[in-house]
Amino acid sequence: MLGCIWQYFYSSFLRFWLKWFLRHITGKCELQRICAGYKQGALRTSQIGKNCNKIIILTLLRFEEDVVDCVAQIMRHKNISEQKDPMFKVNLQQCLLQISGYNTLFAAVEDLRKEVFDSENEDHEKICGDLLMPSEKLESRITKQWGNIGFQGDDPKTDFRGMGMLGLVNLNNCGCAFQCRYSYAIVGINLTEMAYSLLRSGALKTHFYNTVAGKPEMQNFHQLYCYLAYEFNKFWVDEEPESIMEFNTYREKFHDKVKVYLQEPEVALILKLDAKN
Template identity: 45%
Template structure:
């Protein structure tokens, strides 16, 4: 009833009001998402659920359903497409992150082993790892001789994020590692990094990170964006 009254009063449907009255970013996109989710029209409700959407024809269909005339409201299509892209992109990002988390580290997988060796190389360039199973792993913050046991909770996501920050922000990563060796204020570098991955994963899962990702760019959030957020909180 309230939506009907507002439409009669303003001459605009709820989706049009949202795009015209709210600046771009999380406020607008979350309002669009909420409107689609609670819509009585099946096509619109489905748009809030899908991971993959062809946003241009989808926006054209919505404009037909809602009688939004492009000549009168030329900005609606683009604004709505951006929102759709962000909404479905967030769902796709979580699916990608979840798949990575569920992929358990395997010492029999050469790609996994190579990534682990790369991590050592970035963090300890002047020290040779004597053997694959070694107490030396504790020097970069793992708990024992075999790092794979520390990846059980976050799987390859934990390793990939440690490797991402170590490869892209190598100097800063080495500085943090050096500080982790402080005799009284030290910490386990790798374990803390994996724990941070766990925190960010839970925030992503609970959709708490929508505000951040909807604000950073007019496009779908990517795995790169998720890794950069990890780096932001690490550095």
Template identity: 40%
Template sequence: MYNLWLFLASFLRSMVKWFLRRTTGLCELQRICYGEMSGAPRISAVEKSLHLSKCSQIKKLVAHLNDISDNCRLKGSTERDILKGAVNTVLVVKKINPRIHYQFVKNFSKCVEQIWGYRQLVAQVEAVRIVKYDSDNIEHEKKLLDLWQALMPCVQLDNRISKQWQDIGFQGDDPKTDFRGMGLLGLENLLFFATEYRGPAQHVLSHSLHPVYGYCFAIVGINLTSMALQFLRNGEAKIYFYNTSKCLPTIRLFHQFYCYLFYEFDRYWLECKPVDIMEFSNIKTKFENNIRTYLSKPKAAFKMNIAVDTI
């Protein structure tokens, strides 16, 4: 029954496309690029159209772009050549005159950049995550010490192995044991928040030290790295990135997404007024569902609203 439904849906879609092409003189991609609102609505519609295409040349193009983005080759001058090649392929296959439909070329090129830029971003973020924290790596150690300096600028760290790490929310005397599954990505997220958003990070850290509603800043931060990565991997974050990115999305945009989650989780945690840290899992699940609901909205685009409150 399910296969029959898929067949009927595919057949109906083909008939509608044929009818609209005949009556409007425009292919589906043109109708999307001219008719859909810019940002996520247009990009998502183009993405769906390309992936549902039965045209062998379009299928080969999609597979080619997938391979390029999975191997992080969409960058620099290469990016311009790849985008131009993708657009030209569609122009030829769909018999579109670029001189007449120059706006389509512009809109479609932007969509291709965002669709496969997002796919490449997933690969880039994953590449950072699989790097395990190595205490023998000078760069890793520097980032960790920079995190301490950013969060505790007025407090000298006595030793590399110290209970002081617990003051910024690590579980033991050596933070390297806490990164585990999130690898270097967990550290880089925390460091970005602490250095790029110093005020908000200090604000959140102060809340984490509250005698009643306190929590482990670093451990919660690493948990939120996992949440942000999950949204990125399963595509739930696409609307946010499609609406936010003005050019090829970079890992910096992922870090900013993470910072928003951390800042908003802290606010939500305080609103929930937890009895103790044992409520973390339940509150985190509710927060995650709230974010998931917002991410499903066509105009989803987070903005950090800085408001220092007293608790």
């Protein structure tokens, strides 16, 4: 109860006067103090996201050129001189690019996830046939050969239902991370779902803010997926489960482990391969 009263008092009265006091003492607004006081990355961008007017972010940050206009509007509204604080414009623009870019990336990932695998689509079939099984010629479109790389049935299209083309494109980009350990197709699609859920929840903001200076792109998401694929493979081997039937249990353990990593403000989930790999 006392905590709620304090939170209300702070948010309603104390915070306003504290900001007013600091503005007059330092000659800088809160956004300037954040840009100057936090180093580039998730610490700075997260604070900017918390303190920027949400209406401005939602209405203006749709395309890169709007970020430039948004920063100009903020500087006019806050009466910030570019001559007196030349780095503010650069730093704020980078933060807003990251914030808007994350939202744009999620929209692109969502569109790919919703794209249904179509066996009548030659491009889809090429990715699935030629690139997932480059060294083996398919006997027919529907064949038990698909089970050799971990699909559940004779037709892979049924396994892509939850993640759509996103699951297939991720497998195409990083299938090799599984191949020396176990049949990887269904495991890979499950890891796509993990990466997607982390992106949707906002948990990946720290990673992308720390590793991408501007707007994260689809390729950055695929790289994050490859990290998950490679690290899960190591995790699986280290844990030594009795059989693939325990996959769901170990998947959740790994998911929880990644979520703990992502709570670190300077986290960067970068794939680092051993020389032998």
